[in-house]
Amino acid sequence: MAVTLHARRHAHMLLELGIRRSARQHCMRDVGLVRSRITIGSGGLGLAGGAARVSLLSRRDGGYASSRLVACAAGDDVRRSGKRSHDDAKQSRQLQKPRRKRNRSTSNKDSAAKLLNARIVKARNDGEVADIVRQHVGEFNEIHVSTAANKLAKLSARRHTRTLGKSQRDSVLLLLEERLQDFESISARPVANLLWSCAKLRYRGNHSMVRYLSDHVLRVVGDFEPQALANTVWAWATMRYQPSAEVLAALERHMLACVDDFKPQALANTVWAWATMRYQPSARALAALERHMLACVDDFKPQELANTVWAWATMRHEPSTEVLAALERRMLACVDDFKPQALANTVWAWAAMRHKPSAKVLAALERRMLACVDDFKPQDVANTVWAWATMRYQPSAKAMTALERRMLACVDDFDPQALANTLWAWATMRHEPSAEVLAAMERRMLACVDDFNPQALANTVWAWATMRHEPSARALAALERRMLACVDDFNPQALANTVWAWATMGHEPSTEVLAALERRMLACVDDFKPQELANTVWAWATMRHEPSSQVLAALERRMLACVDDFNPQNLANTVWAWATMRHEPSARALAALEDRRRRRSLR
Numbered sequence: 001m002a003v004t005l006h007a008r009r010h011a012h013m014l015l016e017l018g019i020r021r022s023a024r025q026h027c028m029r030d031v032g033l034v035r036s037r038i039t040i041g042s043g044g045l046g047l048a049g050g051a052a053r054v055s056l057l058s059r060r061d062g063g064y065a066s067s068r069l070v071a072c073a074a075g076d077d078v079r080r081s082g083k084r085s086h087d088d089a090k091q092s093r094q095l096q097k098p099r100r101k102r103n104r105s106t107s108n109k110d111s112a113a114k115l116l117n118a119r120i121v122k123a124r125n126d127g128e129v130a131d132i133v134r135q136h137v138g139e140f141n142e143i144h145v146s147t148a149a150n151k152l153a154k155l156s157a158r159r160h161t162r163t164l165g166k167s168q169r170d171s172v173l174l175l176l177e178e179r180l181q182d183f184e185s186i187s188a189r190p191v192a193n194l195l196w197s198c199a200k201l202r203y204r205g206n207h208s209m210v211r212y213l214s215d216h217v218l219r220v221v222g223d224f225e226p227q228a229l230a231n232t233v234w235a236w237a238t239m240r241y242q243p244s245a246e247v248l249a250a251l252e253r254h255m256l257a258c259v260d261d262f263k264p265q266a267l268a269n270t271v272w273a274w275a276t277m278r279y280q281p282s283a284r285a286l287a288a289l290e291r292h293m294l295a296c297v298d299d300f301k302p303q304e305l306a307n308t309v310w311a312w313a314t315m316r317h318e319p320s321t322e323v324l325a326a327l328e329r330r331m332l333a334c335v336d337d338f339k340p341q342a343l344a345n346t347v348w349a350w351a352a353m354r355h356k357p358s359a360k361v362l363a364a365l366e367r368r369m370l371a372c373v374d375d376f377k378p379q380d381v382a383n384t385v386w387a388w389a390t391m392r393y394q395p396s397a398k399a400m401t402a403l404e405r406r407m408l409a410c411v412d413d414f415d416p417q418a419l420a421n422t423l424w425a426w427a428t429m430r431h432e433p434s435a436e437v438l439a440a441m442e443r444r445m446l447a448c449v450d451d452f453n454p455q456a457l458a459n460t461v462w463a464w465a466t467m468r469h470e471p472s473a474r475a476l477a478a479l480e481r482r483m484l485a486c487v488d489d490f491n492p493q494a495l496a497n498t499v500w501a502w503a504t505m506g507h508e509p510s511t512e513v514l515a516a517l518e519r520r521m522l523a524c525v526d527d528f529k530p531q532e533l534a535n536t537v538w539a540w541a542t543m544r545h546e547p548s549s550q551v552l553a554a555l556e557r558r559m560l561a562c563v564d565d566f567n568p569q570n571l572a573n574t575v576w577a578w579a580t581m582r583h584e585p586s587a588r589a590l591a592a593l594e595d596r597r598r599r600r601s602l603r
Contacts, residue, residue: 112139113139113141113143113144116132116136116139116140116144117143117144117147119132120132120144120147120148120151121147121151123151123155124161125155125161125162125163126151126152126155126156126161126162126163126164126169127163127164129148129151129152129155129172130152130164130168130169130172132148133148133172133175133176134172134175137175137176137179138179140176140179141183142180142183142186142187142190143190145176145179145180145190145194146189146190146193146194146197148176149173149176149193149194149197149198149201150193150196150197152169152172152173152197152201153196153197153200153201154200156169156201157200169201173201173209177208177209180194180209180212181212185216185219186213186216186220187220187223188220188221188223188224188225188228189223189225189228191213191216191217191220191228191232192224192227192228192229192231192232192235193228193231194209194213195210195213195214195231195232195235195236196231196232196234196235198210198213198235198239199234199235199236199238199239203239204239204240205236205239205240205241205242206241207239210239210241211241214236214241214243214247217232217243217247217250217251218246218247218250221247221250221251221254222254224251224254225258225261226255226258226259226261226262226263226266227263227266229251229254229255229258229266229270230262230265230266230267230269230270230273231269232251233251233269233270233273233274233277234269234270234272234273236273236277237272237273237274237276237277238276242277248277248279252281252282252285255270255285255288256284256285256288259288259289259292260292260295262289262292262296263296263299264293264296264297264299264300264301264304265301265304267289267292267293267296267304267308268300268303268304268305268307268308268311269307270289271289271307271308271311271312271315272307272308272310272311274311274315275310275311275312275314275315276311276314280315281315286317290319290320290323293308293323293326294322294323294326297326297327297329297330298330298333300327300330300334301334301337302331302334302335302337302338302339302342303339303342305327305330305331305334305342305346306338306341306342306343306345306346306349307345308327309327309345309346309349309350309353310345310346310348310349312349312353313348313349313350313352313353314349314352318353319353324355324357328357328358328361331346331361331364331365332360332361332364335364335365335367335368336368336371338365338368338372339372339375340369340372340373340375340376340377340380341377341379341380343365343368343369343372343380343384344376344379344380344381344383344384344387345383346365347362347365347383347384347387347388347391348383348384348386348387350387350391351386351387351388351390351391352390356391356392356393362391362393366395366396366399369384369399369402369403370398370399370402373402373403373405373406374406374409376403376406376410377410377413378407378410378411378413378414378415378418379415379418381403381406381407381410381418381422382414382417382418382419382421382422382425383421384403385403385421385422385425385426385429386421386422386424386425388425388429389424389425389426389428389429390425390428394429400431404433404434404437407422407437407440407441408436408437408440411440411441411443411444412444412447414441414444415448415451416445416448416449416451416452416453416456417453417456419441419444419445419448419456419460420452420455420456420457420459420460420463421459422441423441423459423460423463423464423467424459424460424462424463426463426467427462427463427464427466427467428466432467433467438469442471442472442475445460445475445478445479446474446475446478449478449479449481449482450482450485452479452482452486453486453489454483454486454487454489454490454491454494455491455494457479457482457483457486457494457498458490458493458494458495458497458498458501459497460479461479461497461498461501461502461505462497462498462500462501464501464505465500465501465502465504465505466501466504470505471505476507480509480510480513483498483513483516484512484513484516487516487517487519487520488520488523490517490520491524491527492521492524492525492527492528492529492532493529493532495517495520495521495524495532495536496528496531496532496533496535496536496539497535498517499517499535499536499539499540499543500535500536500538500539502539502543503538503539503540503542503543504542508543514545518547518548518551521536521551521554522550522551522554525554525555525557525558526558526561528555528558528562529562529565530559530562530563530565530566530567530570531570533555533558533559533562533570533574534566534569534570534571534573534574534577535573536555537555537573537574537577537578537581538573538574538576538577540577540581541576541577541578541580541581542580546581547581552583552585556585556586556589559574559589559592559593560588560589560592563592563593563596564596566593566596567600568597568600571593571596571597571600574593575593
């Protein structure tokens, strides 16, 4: 069957125009199925014989289209109405299904974005990051901003990679902040990473950048991975940013949904952040964290162990005995990797939770402390001895001597709370520090006395009295002056301990100081406990001080209200003090005391 001249010319025209569909349909309609290929030369189309099918193929190759004409010829014995072979059907399907076009512009943009991000990641110092930001910030997407801030935070923290001054770094950060404002929304990971970077760069919680990023959290919280969730709350706690209750509740719900994917660091950082922000999570959330902690406790590092127990103690949470035992076992396994702060925070937390670990654990901590005592900071020294005293643990003389030596080396860095806690602990453990140590602590106290709060003042004089230490007149006068300045903040325990200590040391405070204490006592007398009432009147009697009748009447009234809680020592001290001061209590007060004494004796 010959192909008409008209058909050949028409097919050749379609080839030149590159119109695939028309060529294929026209040739298939007019010339049928053939097996022979059409050869195209300068003379036009040539057929090997028989019927012909001409099709125009279009393929995508490197972003541009090319066309080729394929003509097939069949034998004379093939009918026009015959069925296609399997190969013909397959070829037809391939011809009819064009490949997806590739957008060269989008591909190039993606490649450029990846290259730009790679340049930021490879920056060797903060100066290189700054140069990239200044040159390309207008091209940045949210990932670029996040990566640049992250690199600045890390590189600026290391001395050998920090080349920018604070003002230079701030100008670069401002460019990033302005670029961030151009985005309508930010996805979950950049939000978390940017908040983490802000915390590392010492942003404060009231910074506009922190508020802007935090406003996105509620929208993306469902997309947070465990590490992103932990980084977010850690950053807020570090920057002292207080998110709304709604946001914290949403984070807690999401934490419950993915708690089994939390790694130890994320778990520890989350509870540390909650404790620092004074957020009280639900019992369900704490139980879930405990359960997961048991599952991965063998992967906890010392810092993560310490942060977890510190958080529980700060939140006043009582973990199960199973959890505490698991933590002890893990601590024994990695005790040699504990740093001073982790050691101190761990024993402090146990003491605050009223948990006394095994003797084996305490001995291991003591050995580790001796190995790294020269790296202890004042707060570590104070927290360690405070914890030992609170747990009623008696460390070795070697350990106490080592801590004294360390304290002498860094005494000028002790703050009032650390000074007072250290003295209180030594007194509670009945430890007698050397005269050199006590003198050094006095000197430091004089240097920072104006920063003492009432509790620190009271603990200091109480410790001196308990240790039978006689401080210098200068030190006592300085404490009196400070007490007058903050007397309105004294609570009943601090008031009672202060006058008890002065009486025990044989110190006679000025009439101005005693009058101030009386006024303060009248203001808070209804909060006095039996021990505080008894110690106060005992101290006045010992100092031969005669309080006003108004004060004595107030003490009587308070005593009547809580007489059922007086123990024999309280009863005896109160009666002795009244007798020594020649005070005649009311018949009602005497009857109440006598009745209380009789009931105690019948037990």
